[in-house]
Amino acid sequence: MAEAASQRMGLFSNKIGLVMGVANDHSIAWAMSEALYAEGAELAFTHLPTPSGERRVKRLLEPRAPKLILPCDVQNDADIARVFQAVRDTYERLDFLVHSIAFAPPAEIRRPYVDTSRAGWHMAMDISVYSLVAVCREAMPLMPEGSTIVTLSYFGGEKVMPGYNVMGVCKAALEHSVRYLAWDLGREKKIRVNAISAGPMRTLSSAGISDFDQMRDHAAKKACLNRNVFPEELGSTGLYLLSHLSGGVTGELIHVDCGYSIVGL
Numbered sequence: 001m002a003e004a005a006s007q008r009m010g011l012f013s014n015k016i017g018l019v020m021g022v023a024n025d026h027s028i029a030w031a032m033s034e035a036l037y038a039e040g041a042e043l044a045f046t047h048l049p050t051p052s053g054e055r056r057v058k059r060l061l062e063p064r065a066p067k068l069i070l071p072c073d074v075q076n077d078a079d080i081a082r083v084f085q086a087v088r089d090t091y092e093r094l095d096f097l098v099h100s101i102a103f104a105p106p107a108e109i110r111r112p113y114v115d116t117s118r119a120g121w122h123m124a125m126d127i128s129v130y131s132l133v134a135v136c137r138e139a140m141p142l143m144p145e146g147s148t149i150v151t152l153s154y155f156g157g158e159k160v161m162p163g164y165n166v167m168g169v170c171k172a173a174l175e176h177s178v179r180y181l182a183w184d185l186g187r188e189k190k191i192r193v194n195a196i197s198a199g200p201m202r203t204l205s206s207a208g209i210s211d212f213d214q215m216r217d218h219a220a221k222k223a224c225l226n227r228n229v230f231p232e233e234l235g236s237t238g239l240y241l242l243s244h245l246s247g248g249v250t251g252e253l254i255h256v257d258c259g260y261s262i263v264g265l
């Protein structure tokens with residue numbers, strides 16, 4: 001069934017993508033992967049090289065049998081280089097990339113921003129922001145003109161969201177990195193780079209944010225659509241940004257948050 005779906009002609013037939021940041025079936029990257037598979041994409045995946053992470057991801061991906069499931073700690077340049085070498089050896093090119101990775105030690109996210117430690121700040125920025133720069137640089141030589149890259153952000157990068165703290169500052173830096181990367185990769189190779197600002201989703205990462213469920217309840221009450229976003233809606237916006245449908249769009253941040261961010265209440 002899965003194989004049949006991946007073989008039918010779709011928006012992404014004959015397109016090869018790399019998805020970084022699937023932890024389990026609640027991951028935003030998984031919502032995007034399902035949408036991409038439904039449109040015929042061929043996908044390669046990376047996971048953090050921990051035994052439990054590897055087990056989780058391999059179990060989830062088993063029915064799809066992707067050719068590449070590669071360990072990659074984005075803090076490690078050699079891991080990143082190995083991933084793109086493996087993509088080159090297997091496919092010789094890459095048409096799109098999903099970067100859905102962020103991390104800060106939970107204790108750092110929970111403390112007021114003013115109390116962020118130097119080490120915690122560097123780690124959060126390295127994993128959540130610099131990793132996009134590093135993977136864009138490695139992906140560029142493999143990407144034909146017109147290829148696409150998407151990353152994930154949150155409204156806490158634009159406005160102060162109590163409890164989001166150092167991660168909010170990371171998201172601000174990520175969103176501006178998207179603009180500079182859109183310039184560099186656009187000029188060099190006509191590659192487009194965009195970000196989705198997702199409404200709050202229950203995932204492994206969001207479990208590290210204090211009062212997350214209250215944030216979600218509040219978001220649903222305030223949002224224009226009076227609800228929280230569905231994973232499929234992040235998947236379909238991912239399809240749009242990664243496909244030719246968004247041909248003239250680059251350096252953009254699209255809010256998929258049921259209209260939460262436009263309300264001044």
Ligand code: NAP
Binds near residue numbers: 026048050102200201
């Ligand atoms: P998730 O399922 O936990 O995904 C985060 C991924 O980052 C996991 O696969 C995690 O691997 C990986 N990761 C962490 N450190 C890494 C490292 N050093 N090297 C490689 N991979 C690493 O959570 P998610 O909510 O889908 O998060 C995906 C993205 O969406 C993040 O950028 C997040 O900030 C953003 N976002 C989330 C929400 C939300 O409410 N959930 C809202 C807006 C934006 P392990 O699990 O193996 O550690």
